[in-house]
Amino acid sequence: KQEVTQIPAALSVPEGENLVLNCSFTDSAIYNLQWFRQDPGKGLTSLLLIQSSQREQTSGRLNASLDKSSGRSTLYIAASQPGDSATYLCAVRPTGNQFYFGTGTSLTVIP
Amino acid sequence: SAVISQKPSRDICQRGTSLTIQCQVDSQVTMMFWYRQQPGQSLTLIATANQGSEATYESGFVIDKFPISRPNLTFSTLTVSNMSPEDSSIYLCSVGSYTEAFFGQGTRLTVV
Numbered sequence: 213k214q215e216v217t218q219i220p221a222a223l224s225v226p227e228g229e230n231l232v233l234n235c236s237f238t239d240s241a242i243y244n245l246q247w248f249r250q251d252p253g254k255g256l257t258s259l260l261l262i263q264s265s266q267r268e269q270t271s272g273r274l275n276a277s278l279d280k281s282s283g284r285s286t287l288y289i290a291a292s293q294p295g296d297s298a299t300y301l302c303a304v305r306p307t308g309n310q311f312y313f314g315t316g317t318s319l320t321v322i323p
Numbered sequence: 324s325a326v327i328s329q330k331p332s333r334d335i336c337q338r339g340t341s342l343t344i345q346c347q348v349d350s351q352v353t354m355m356f357w358y359r360q361q362p363g364q365s366l367t368l369i370a371t372a373n374q375g376s377e378a379t380y381e382s383g384f385v386i387d388k389f390p391i392s393r394p395n396l397t398f399s400t401l402t403v404s405n406m407s408p409e410d411s412s413i414y415l416c417s418v419g420s421y422t423e424a425f426f427g428q429g430t431r432l433t434v435v
Binding site for chain 1: 327329333356364365366367368371381415417422423424425426427428429431
C-alpha cells in the first residue's frame with residue numbers, strides 16, 4: 213500500500229520568506245501527484261498537478277517538482293504572504309482511481 | 324474543472340442517529356468519491372460511487388454504516404448511520420479520474 217509522508221508537519225515563517233514543503237511516497241509507480249491547499253473548515257483547493265512524466269509544474273509563486281524514482285515531491289512557495297497560511301496536502305495517484313494523501317503541512321505566515 | 328456543492332456544510336448530531344450528506348456536481352461525471360478526514364488525520368477514501376452500480380467500499384468501511392446512492396451522473400449521497408462520537412470527521416466528496424481531482428467544501432460532522 214502506498215504511504216505518503218509530509219515534512220515538516222508544521223511550519224511558521226515570516227512574511228516574504230521563500231519556503232519548501234516536502235512530500236515522500238513509498239511506491240514510485242504513480243500516475244500523477246497533486247498538491248492541495250486546505251483552509252480551516254473548508255474543502256480542498258487544487259494547486260498543482262504533476263503527471264508522472266513531468267518533472268515540475270509552476271503556477272504563479274508556486275512551483276512543484278517530482279522525482280518519481282526517489283519517491284519525492286517538493287512544493288516551493290516564493291515570497292510567502294499571510295494569505296498562504298493553510299494546510300498543504302500532497303496526494304499521489306497510483307494506476308487506479310484512489311488518491312493517497314499525506315497528513316499535511318500546516319503553514320503559518322507571520323505578517 | 325468541476326464545481327462541487329456539498330450539503331450540509333456542518334452539523335451536530337446525536338449519537339445513534341443518521342445523517343445524509345449530499346454532493347452535487349455541475350457536470351456529468353462517471354465516478355464520484357467519498358473521503359473521510361478524522362481530526363488531525365489525512366484523508367481516507369471511504370468508497371467510489373459509479374452511476375448505475377453498487378458503490379465500491381475500501382477496507383474498513385461497510386455499506387451498512389456508510390450507504391451511498393448515485394441516482395444520476397451529477398449527484399450522490401453518503402449516509403453516516405447509527406453515529407457515534409468516533410464518526411466526528413470532515414466528509415468530502417470528490418470527482419476526477421485520471422486527471423485532476425476536485426473536492427467539495429466538505430461536511431464537518433460532530434457527534435455528541
